[in-house]
Amino acid sequence: MARDFTAKHVAALPKSGIRKFFDIVAQRKDVISLGVGEPDFDTPWHISRAAVTCLEDGGTHYTSNLGTPELRQAICRYLKRRFNASFAWENETLVTVGVSEAIDLAIRAITEPGDEIIYHEPCFVSYAPTIRMAHGVPVCAETFARDGFRLTVKSLEKIVTPKTKALLLNFPCNPTGAALTLQDMKEITKFVLKHDILLLSDEVYSELVYDRKPASFASFPELKDNLILLNGFSKGWAMTGFRLGFACGPAPLIGTMMKIHQYGIMSAPTLSQAAGVEAMDNGDGDVARMRAEYKRRRDFLVSALNRMGLKTILPKGAFYVFADISKTGLQDEEFCLKLLDSHDVACVPGSAFGACGKGFVRMSYATSMDKIRLAAKRLSDFLKSIT
Numbered sequence: 001m002a003r004d005f006t007a008k009h010v011a012a013l014p015k016s017g018i019r020k021f022f023d024i025v026a027q028r029k030d031v032i033s034l035g036v037g038e039p040d041f042d043t044p045w046h047i048s049r050a051a052v053t054c055l056e057d058g059g060t061h062y063t064s065n066l067g068t069p070e071l072r073q074a075i076c077r078y079l080k081r082r083f084n085a086s087f088a089w090e091n092e093t094l095v096t097v098g099v100s101e102a103i104d105l106a107i108r109a110i111t112e113p114g115d116e117i118i119y120h121e122p123c124f125v126s127y128a129p130t131i132r133m134a135h136g137v138p139v140c141a142e143t144f145a146r147d148g149f150r151l152t153v154k155s156l157e158k159i160v161t162p163k164t165k166a167l168l169l170n171f172p173c174n175p176t177g178a179a180l181t182l183q184d185m186k187e188i189t190k191f192v193l194k195h196d197i198l199l200l201s202d203e204v205y206s207e208l209v210y211d212r213k214p215a216s217f218a219s220f221p222e223l224k225d226n227l228i229l230l231n232g233f234s235k236g237w238a239m240t241g242f243r244l245g246f247a248c249g250p251a252p253l254i255g256t257m258m259k260i261h262q263y264g265i266m267s268a269p270t271l272s273q274a275a276g277v278e279a280m281d282n283g284d285g286d287v288a289r290m291r292a293e294y295k296r297r298r299d300f301l302v303s304a305l306n307r308m309g310l311k312t313i314l315p316k317g318a319f320y321v322f323a324d325i326s327k328t329g330l331q332d333e334e335f336c337l338k339l340l341d342s343h344d345v346a347c348v349p350g351s352a353f354g355a356c357g358k359g360f361v362r363m364s365y366a367t368s369m370d371k372i373r374l375a376a377k378r379l380s381d382f383l384k385s386i387t
């Protein structure tokens with residue numbers, strides 16, 4: 001028998017529950033997908049054009065491992081303007097390949113075998129596997145619909161131990177759309193400082209909040225030594241294909257992350273970095289326009305779902321609704337398969353984002369209003385057909 005070369009800790013990782021669904025959807029025609037986690041908008045042209053200009057000017061070489069000085073300076077200007085956050089562009093800012101790479105680097109830079117990292121569920125599918133791949137121990141804080149899926153310090157206090165190295169969180173949250181309040185942020189800050197752990201804050205949806213101003217843990221100066229801010233261009237600026245993100249934090253940690261990045265990646269794509277400068281400096285209007293359209297779609301979809309009898313809390317941010325389908329009597333995966341099969345609408349089962357997502361279905365409103373309207377009609381027909 002051929003030798004099995006696979007590392008056991010990697011072989012043991014589950015496949016993403018989202019991918020499994022998309023593989024089915026890819027084989028079907030006429031499906032309206034509320035499954036995707038990326039903006040339907042094309043990148044604003046002036047941002048793409050900056051990449052074209054960079055190419056025309058011969059920008060086809062590696063950049064500094066940390067990222068171009070121009071982009072790091074632009075990121076720091078943006079964080080100051082938007083969140084009154086201060087990071088040095090020289091040694092506290094690292095440009096990465098999407099926020100995905102920033103998350104991976106941060107976890108690998110801090111984790112020794114057996115270190116515990118707390119994260120919350122339901123959450124973005126990469127968190128627990130990334131911690132495991134770094135030989136860390138993912139410790140899950142469940143969040144619940146009754147709290148609006150907000151992460152509470154009460155639940156964190158129950159699972160923190162002397163082995164806890166960090167808390168990895170995301171807000172506004174994929175898949176629930178939950179966002180921390182200012183009060184929650186103050187309490188989490190106190191918790192992090194009390195236990196002297198590191199906060200890894202994935203704020204990739206920070207620009208997409210609808211009824212309040214965007215917030216960031218980078219606005220809390222007392223977290224200076226205990227925070228790595230993780231953010232990127234994919235969601236707010238509709239730049240998923242550019243694969244561009246960044247991490248900001250204490251210089252020694254950014255230096256360690258840079259070491260891993262330097263050996264594994266070298267530098268983020270040069271053309272994308274040029275586009276990133278334009279996004280940071282001149283993209284506020286585009287972000288505001290896309291935000292307004294997402295809000296319109298969110299309001300429509302949430303009221304349509306509630307009218308159909310699927311209890312759905314109004315998400316505060318990101319571009320997902322997390323609908324409670326438990327009263328249909330179907331399991332979430334079964335619900336999604338049947339809906340896809342009989343009415344050509346694709347959603348993602350809540351349990352793909354953690355056990356406490358069971359009984360919920362994630363629907364993305366990063367698709368056109370016409371498609372959302374049609375999907376809502378099909379969903380309503382589907383519900384009638386199963387009752």
Ligand SMILES: Cc1ncc(COP(=O)(O)O)c(C=O)c1O
Pocket residue numbers: 037097098099100101124170173174202204232233234240243244245
């Ligand atoms: C919470 C969260 N973090 C990170 C990412 C990855 O984003 P990027 O495209 O910047 O790698 C996603 C993408 O869906 C996400 O939802």
